[in-house]
Amino acid sequence: MKLTILGNNGPYPKAGEACSGYLLEHKDIKILIDCGNGVLSRLQKFYSVNELDAIILTHLHSDHISDIFIMKYALGLGKNNKTIPIYTAYDDQYLLDNMNYNNAFEINFIVEDKEVIIGDIHFSFIKNKHPVDTYGVKAVVNNKKFVYSSDTSYFDEIINFIKEADLFLCESGVLSKDKNNNIMHLTPKDASILAKEAKVKKLLLTHFYPEYKRQSILKELSDDYNFEIKLSEEMKSYIID
Ligand SMILES: [Zn+2]
Numbered sequence: 001m002k003l004t005i006l007g008n009n010g011p012y013p014k015a016g017e018a019c020s021g022y023l024l025e026h027k028d029i030k031i032l033i034d035c036g037n038g039v040l041s042r043l044q045k046f047y048s049v050n051e052l053d054a055i056i057l058t059h060l061h062s063d064h065i066s067d068i069f070i071m072k073y074a075l076g077l078g079k080n081n082k083t084i085p086i087y088t089a090y091d092d093q094y095l096l097d098n099m100n101y102n103n104a105f106e107i108n109f110i111v112e113d114k115e116v117i118i119g120d121i122h123f124s125f126i127k128n129k130h131p132v133d134t135y136g137v138k139a140v141v142n143n144k145k146f147v148y149s150s151d152t153s154y155f156d157e158i159i160n161f162i163k164e165a166d167l168f169l170c171e172s173g174v175l176s177k178d179k180n181n182n183i184m185h186l187t188p189k190d191a192s193i194l195a196k197e198a199k200v201k202k203l204l205l206t207h208f209y210p211e212y213k214r215q216s217i218l219k220e221l222s223d224d225y226n227f228e229i230k231l232s233e234e235m236k237s238y239i240i241d
């Protein structure tokens with residue numbers, strides 16, 4: 001599988017950057033995971049919207065879905081359109097009512113224990129600890145495992161879900177110095193603890209608060225890990241092997 005970071009800021013972008021959007025590919029299958037602001041423009045540097053096979057929306061916070069509300073026009077008004085399946089969290093009827101236009105999307109709901117198979121990629125989901133209905137995503141093909149945390153507070157049950165992932169894309173939306181119980185995000189340190197407990201091969205951090213220096217995110221990480229840790233970079237691809 002190949003993962004391309006279209007946007008990695010949250011909950012709003014710094015100048016020239018974008019919010020959550022991740023393109024996962026295997027052979028000719030293309031799945032967009034989350035679709036925050038800036039993602040539609042970035043996606044089209046690689047593919048037309050029509051070429052997507054499916055979209056997964058991990059939760060209905062704006063920094064993960066805002067470009068869906070214009071992508072519907074790209075699909076609903078354009079020529080040679082197809083209807084693209086969306087798999088989404090469900091907890092806001094107003095947003096769901098406004099998501100579609102001219103059958104741009106076929107809307108399906110994520111169910112925690114129900115596998116979704118797209119091409120030969122097997123997707124499964126875990127319910128996170130976040131203020132709205134939110135799911136972590138696992139994609140498995142040919143014994144290679146990719147896990148994306150989406151947004152969440154720390155909880156032990158997620159370790160089993162992440163277990164031995166070849167690539168763990170984990171949010172690190174808040175630094176330890178700013179963390180309190182009202183902020184339901186992981187710190188870089190939390191992400192590294194989860195990765196260590198789950199024995200992942202590579203940890204890639206994402207969901208960067210625009211006011212933090214990337215260096216201060218790195219500073220929370222110590223050197224004594226036996227796996228690779230990187231800060232994700234927008235428009236860069238990572239091979240899952
Ligand atoms: Zn977010």
Ligand SMILES: [Zn+2]
Nearest residue numbers: 059061130151
């Ligand atoms: Zn969120």
